[in-house]
Amino acid sequence: DSYKQVKGQKKETIGQLMLLQKKLALQDQYIANINKEIKLIGNDIYSSTLELNKLQRQLDTLKAQYARSVIYAYKNRSTYDYLNFIFSATSFNDALKRIAYLRSYRTFRQQQVAEIQQTQKLIGQRKQELLGKKTQKSSALQNQEKQLNVLEDQKKEKDAVVAKLKSQESDLSKQIATRKKQYKQLTNQIAALIRREIEERRRAEAAAAEAERKRAEASAKNNTSTNSNATASAPAAKASVRKSPATIPLNAKEVALANGFANNRGKLPWPVDNGFVSVHYGTYEVPGTSIKGDNPGITITTPSAGTTVKAVFDGDVIGVFNLGDAMAVTISHGKYFTTYSNLSSVNVSRGTNVHTGQAIGKAASDDEGGAGGKVDFLLMVETKNVNPEPWLRK
Numbered sequence: 001d002s003y004k005q006v007k008g009q010k011k012e013t014i015g016q017l018m019l020l021q022k023k024l025a026l027q028d029q030y031i032a033n034i035n036k037e038i039k040l041i042g043n044d045i046y047s048s049t050l051e052l053n054k055l056q057r058q059l060d061t062l063k064a065q066y067a068r069s070v071i072y073a074y075k076n077r078s079t080y081d082y083l084n085f086i087f088s089a090t091s092f093n094d095a096l097k098r099i100a101y102l103r104s105y106r107t108f109r110q111q112q113v114a115e116i117q118q119t120q121k122l123i124g125q126r127k128q129e130l131l132g133k134k135t136q137k138s139s140a141l142q143n144q145e146k147q148l149n150v151l152e153d154q155k156k157e158k159d160a161v162v163a164k165l166k167s168q169e170s171d172l173s174k175q176i177a178t179r180k181k182q183y184k185q186l187t188n189q190i191a192a193l194i195r196r197e198i199e200e201r202r203r204a205e206a207a208a209a210e211a212e213r214k215r216a217e218a219s220a221k222n223n224t225s226t227n228s229n230a231t232a233s234a235p236a237a238k239a240s241v242r243k244s245p246a247t248i249p250l251n252a253k254e255v256a257l258a259n260g261f262a263n264n265r266g267k268l269p270w271p272v273d274n275g276f277v278s279v280h281y282g283t284y285e286v287p288g289t290s291i292k293g294d295n296p297g298i299t300i301t302t303p304s305a306g307t308t309v310k311a312v313f314d315g316d317v318i319g320v321f322n323l324g325d326a327m328a329v330t331i332s333h334g335k336y337f338t339t340y341s342n343l344s345s346v347n348v349s350r351g352t353n354v355h356t357g358q359a360i361g362k363a364a365s366d367d368e369g370g371a372g373g374k375v376d377f378l379l380m381v382e383t384k385n386v387n388p389e390p391w392l393r394k
Contacts, residue, residue, distance in 0.1 A: 014172065014286055014293070015278030015301055015366070015374075017165060020158050021287075027151045034144045041137040048130045055126065059119045066112045166289050176293045182323055183296050186378075187385065190339055193319040193330050194248075194383060201249045248335050248382050258334025261313050268312045268391050269357060271340055271377050275300040275307070278374075281387035297339070297378030298389050305365040305373035309340050310357050312392070317352040317360075326364045338388070341376035 089095035165172060250258060261268075279299035285292045315333040322328075328341040331354060344364035348354060363373035379388035 014165070014291070015299060017158070017161050017286060018279055018284070019276065019301075020154070020161060024151070024154050024158060027147065027154060031144065031147050031151060034140060034147060038137060038140045038144065041133055041140060045130065045133050045137065048126060048133060052123065052126045052130060055119060055123050059116065059123065062112060062116045062119060066109070066116060069109055069112065162287055162289070165286055165291075172286070172289070172291050176291060179293070183294075186323060186328060186339070186341055186376075187296055189319070189321050189323075189328075190330055190337065190378065190380065191383065194337060194380065197318050197332060198248050201251075201254075204251075205249045250334055254332075254334040256334075257314060258336060261333040261336045264313065265391050267393055269310070270300070270392055271309050271312055271375055272300060272302050272307050272363065273310075275302040275375070277301075277389060281389060295376075296385055297341075297376050298387075300375045300377055301366065302363050302373040302375065305344065305363060307363040307373050307375075308359050309343060309361045309363055309375055311354045311360055312338055312356065314355050315353075317348050317350055317354060320346055320348065320350055327361065329360050331360075335382050337380040339376075339378040339380075341378065342374050 089098055277298050278301040279293075279295050281295055281298050283292065283294045311331055313331075313333050313336075315331040315338070317329060318332045318337075319330040320327065323341065326341065327343045327346050328339055329343065329346055329348060330337055330339045340360060342364045343361040346361040348360045354360060363375045366372055366374040377388055379386055379391060
């Protein structure tokens with residue numbers, strides 16, 4: 001349970017409240033599922049009761065029919081009556097028909113008995129099933145009451161956390177403002193890194209094209225064929241360097257990296273082995289207060305500071321930089337860029353080629369005063385900031 005990792009810490013945090021809200025939403029959904037289950041069980045009980053009543057009516061009808069046949073047989077029970085019935089036939093064929101009738105009548109009575117026994121057995125089974133459904137409904141109702149009590153306790157706990165955060169609203173507002181500046185500084189540095197990366201790739205592309213042009217010219221001078229053959233070789237060289245739909249030129253290796261990253265959407269490993277999203281991507285506000293914030297990525301809370309932070313995919317480190325008391329690392333995956341911020345230490349440098357799951361640093365402590373550690377994880381597609389959470393493994 002992620003919430004147990006932050007519950008009871010000395011200082012309430014916005015991340016704690018966000019996680020508690022998520023827990024309340026899950027509890028609401030759980031209770032809604034219980035209500036659906038109770039409704040379905042109720043429908044089953046109603047259908048079973050209707051079927052049981054129908055079977056009981058069928059049994060009563062069968063018993064009444066059998067009773068009439070028994071009474072008739074009793075009244076005509078003597079052997080003389082049976083013989084008289086047979087020998088009073090007008091012909092031999094008529095006598096055979098009367099014998100066949102008596103046999104079929106006896107078979108009919110046996111079938112009546114079998115049907116009555118089968119119906120009684122089926123009624124017994126349906127009664128047992130109905131009893132089981134009623135027991136199941138009773139258990140579901142008890143669970144519903146229990147979960148409603150849990151929900152009520154969670155709401156009270158949330159209200160208490162909100163009240164404490166409200167009392168700290170001034171300090172929290174200052175923290176949010178400070179964090180906003182840090183995020184702006186972070187996104188500006190990431191943007192600068194990406195611009196530098198784009199320029200370096202363009203220069204490399206231009207240098208490759210120029211080298212290919214010179215090679216083609218040299219080849220043309222030594223070739224006795226027409227100039228058209230030489231000029232045809234130049235465009236082919238330029239085609240070996242591809243450009244993404246936006247602004248970043250990609251070589252074959254970078255295209256493969258970008259395609260691999262895109263194909264792993266929803267399957268990328270988490271940057272930490274043990275952590276949970278305490279603040280989601282985008283704008284948020286603290287209930288009961290005027291506090292609002294905007295997260296350019298996701299904030300992952302870890303049980304303690306010093307947790308190992310890992311690369312989520314293969315790539316090249318294009319930047320390592322300081323952000324006051326913490327550090328950040330940005331890794332290029334073709335046209336995708338991941339940034340790992342709020343690190344207490346880093347063990348990679350610019351130009352390092354990293355692989356999926358490779359350690360790149362350690363998580364720093366929570367700057368809100370929480371007991372655990374914290375990592376800010378950002379994702380950019382070319383120059384556009386996007387929500388990284390859907391890209392991570394569930």
